[in-house]
Amino acid sequence: MHEVPIAAEGKLRTFAEAGMISPADFHLARRMTARDEHEDALLAFALATRELRHGSVCLPLAEAPLLKAGLDAEEGAEQPESALEWPDPASWHDVVAASAAVADGGPFTFVDGRLYLTRFHRQERAVARALARRRELPLDEGFTVLPGGGDPDEQQDRAVAAALRHRTSVITGGPGTGKTTTVVRIINSLGRRRPVSAALAAPTGKAARQLDEAVGAHLEPGAVSELHSGTLHRILGKRVRGTDATYHAGNPLPYDVVVVDETSMVSLEHMASLLEAVGPDTRLVLVGDPHQLRSVEAGAVLADIVANPSLLQLGSVVELRTNRRSQPDITALADAIDAGDTKGALEVIDGATAITWHDFDGHSIAGQPLFRSDVVGTARAVVTAAGAGDARAALDAMNRHRVLCAHRVGHYGVQGWARAARDVIAAELPEYGMARHYVGQPLLLTQNTETFSNGDVAVIVARDGELVAAIDQGREPTLVPPVLLDDASDLHAMTIHKAQGGQYDTVSVVLPPPGSPLATRELVYTAVTRARTGLRIYGSREAFAEAVATPVRRASGLAVSS
Numbered sequence: 001m002h003e004v005p006i007a008a009e010g011k012l013r014t015f016a017e018a019g020m021i022s023p024a025d026f027h028l029a030r031r032m033t034a035r036d037e038h039e040d041a042l043l044a045f046a047l048a049t050r051e052l053r054h055g056s057v058c059l060p061l062a063e064a065p066l067l068k069a070g071l072d073a074e075e076g077a078e079q080p081e082s083a084l085e086w087p088d089p090a091s092w093h094d095v096v097a098a099s100a101a102v103a104d105g106g107p108f109t110f111v112d113g114r115l116y117l118t119r120f121h122r123q124e125r126a127v128a129r130a131l132a133r134r135r136e137l138p139l140d141e142g143f144t145v146l147p148g149g150g151d152p153d154e155q156q157d158r159a160v161a162a163a164l165r166h167r168t169s170v171i172t173g174g175p176g177t178g179k180t181t182t183v184v185r186i187i188n189s190l191g192r193r194r195p196v197s198a199a200l201a202a203p204t205g206k207a208a209r210q211l212d213e214a215v216g217a218h219l220e221p222g223a224v225s226e227l228h229s230g231t232l233h234r235i236l237g238k239r240v241r242g243t244d245a246t247y248h249a250g251n252p253l254p255y256d257v258v259v260v261d262e263t264s265m266v267s268l269e270h271m272a273s274l275l276e277a278v279g280p281d282t283r284l285v286l287v288g289d290p291h292q293l294r295s296v297e298a299g300a301v302l303a304d305i306v307a308n309p310s311l312l313q314l315g316s317v318v319e320l321r322t323n324r325r326s327q328p329d330i331t332a333l334a335d336a337i338d339a340g341d342t343k344g345a346l347e348v349i350d351g352a353t354a355i356t357w358h359d360f361d362g363h364s365i366a367g368q369p370l371f372r373s374d375v376v377g378t379a380r381a382v383v384t385a386a387g388a389g390d391a392r393a394a395l396d397a398m399n400r401h402r403v404l405c406a407h408r409v410g411h412y413g414v415q416g417w418a419r420a421a422r423d424v425i426a427a428e429l430p431e432y433g434m435a436r437h438y439v440g441q442p443l444l445l446t447q448n449t450e451t452f453s454n455g456d457v458a459v460i461v462a463r464d465g466e467l468v469a470a471i472d473q474g475r476e477p478t479l480v481p482p483v484l485l486d487d488a489s490d491l492h493a494m495t496i497h498k499a500q501g502g503q504y505d506t507v508s509v510v511l512p513p514p515g516s517p518l519a520t521r522e523l524v525y526t527a528v529t530r531a532r533t534g535l536r537i538y539g540s541r542e543a544f545a546e547a548v549a550t551p552v553r554r555a556s557g558l559a560v561s562s
């Protein structure tokens with residue numbers, strides 16, 4: 001049974017009962033519109049705020065009847081969605097267009113059949129305008145593409161050439177396709193003429209650090225005069241959330257080149273701030289994998305640009321396709337998932353040696369023999385290294401195997417699988433999990449502080465007879481007293497969302513149950529591409545097929561504008 005706002009009547013009540021709008025959507029829509037607002041207009045406004053919550057920038061009104069019950073729907077709907085009575089399309093359009101809420105200065109904006117919250121429409125226009133301005137900038141023909149050190153790769157050559165030639169370029173590709181390698185070549189090629197100042201940005205502190213390490217280690221001497229790296233927030237000079245950025249149109253970023261990694265996770269709002277702050281003389285290189293899960297907040301600008309490359313100059317969007325890191329079966333599976341080819345994906349799974357399928361219906365996690373050996377083997381290696389005080393080796397051992405779940409709670413979720421893992425390990429390793437902190441304890445940090453970022457990983461190690469927490473921050477882990485990590489969560493399992501940007505030798509993916517609103521193509525793609533050499537999939541074939549057939553819909557005007 002879905003929560004239904006008491007004040008909802010008539011059509012709004014029916015839609016709330018069906019899980020199509022939440023009480024928050026209803027109240028927000030009501031608060032922003034007139035008391036006597038037409039019922040159908042109110043429905044459109046409530047659906048637009050719901051879609052925003054789910055990551056879309058706008059609601060294309062004509063597509064509203066295709067919407068499914070909310071992502072936060074946990075149980076079956078009282079009213080099946082199919083029984084809902086949608087307003088007649090033409091009169092619905094007219095009623096919304098006539099509402100005072102979409103008039104100039106109103107809280108909503110209705111253009112070309114797309115209904116926005118005005119704030120997001122403004123951000124989208126700002127992104128579109130900035131991209132259009134940058135599309136008019138001259139091409140730079142004078143740079144020479146430096147050869148890469150590895151095997152010939154035509155796409156990588158094209159990507160380097162595109163970034164040298166165009167002020168704005170986009171380099172896409174899955175894990176291991178050479179995105180970082182290409183960024184190094186771009187900066188080295190630019191630096192041949194004169195040393196360049198460069199900023200390396202990413203949506204998370206962890207991704208920014210990884211980029212900094214991977215790129216910094218391979219730059220040619222003298223290629224850069226200055227190299228800054230950090231979260232997009234930090235690079236823009238936003239110290240605290242909500243405060244004004246140091247860099248903006250009136251005070252542009254002082255770099256020759258700005259590289260943004262993991263751009264798929266950048267929201268519309270952050271992209272608007274970034275584009276505003278990048279001056280015409282600064283080269284902008286957006287790097288990422290548009291097939292992954294999107295940003296938590298609204299917008300999917302990277303995917304929009306890939307869907308509508310005319311937003312940029314011709315030839316400035318390049319896709320890298322050769323994965324040199326992951327085992328070929330895993331790459332083949334990722335390709336089939338990405339293509340929405342369920343049958344092909346299942347064939348890859350059945351014929352693969354590196355991938356195993358395990359039917360799981362929500363019962364007896366601990367009864368899965370491979371799960372037992374995966375988690376016990378990993379824990380044994382972590383505990384041995386941690387007991388010997390070798391923090392680096394303990395953290396590396398943690399990357400041997402990772403359990404990734406779609407859900408947070410329940411039998412299919414992180415909670416259930418982490419508990420099962422702890423129990424299975426504790427039965428084999430004495431003292432394991434017996435205290436608040438113990439040798440070999442794997443932790444996921446959930447806060448941003450001066451020392452560490454949300455998403456960082458740590459392990460408890462023994463040093464000189466005491467327990468210390470070693471945070472994985474590059475080659476040299478940072479050591480802190482465990483008490484500083486009191487908010488950390490147990491890392492015997494983690495969500496697929498949190499695993500974005502990371503890779504592990506072997507990954508156990510726990511699919512959501514059939515019918516879960518979380519089951520999407522991007523979720524499964526993100527999960528399987530976290531694996532380098534081995535992949536176990538726990539779930540039902542029905543749930544897998546359902547997810548592969550369900551690409552995430554994120555509506556925006558950018559993807560369709562010209």
Ligand SMILES: Nc1ncnc2c1ncn2[C@@H]1O[C@H](COP(=O)(O)OP(=O)(O)OP(=O)(O)O)[C@@H](O)[C@H]1O
Pocket residue numbers: 148149150151152153156173174175176177178179180181182324325503
């Ligand atoms: N042309 C090439 N020839 C040989 N090896 C290559 C080539 N390009 C990349 N590699 C190697 O493939 C591996 C993956 O490359 P890289 O780290 O650049 O990929 P990526 O797309 O940035 O991966 P991720 O998204 O996971 O960070 C690295 O070990 C890199 O050295």
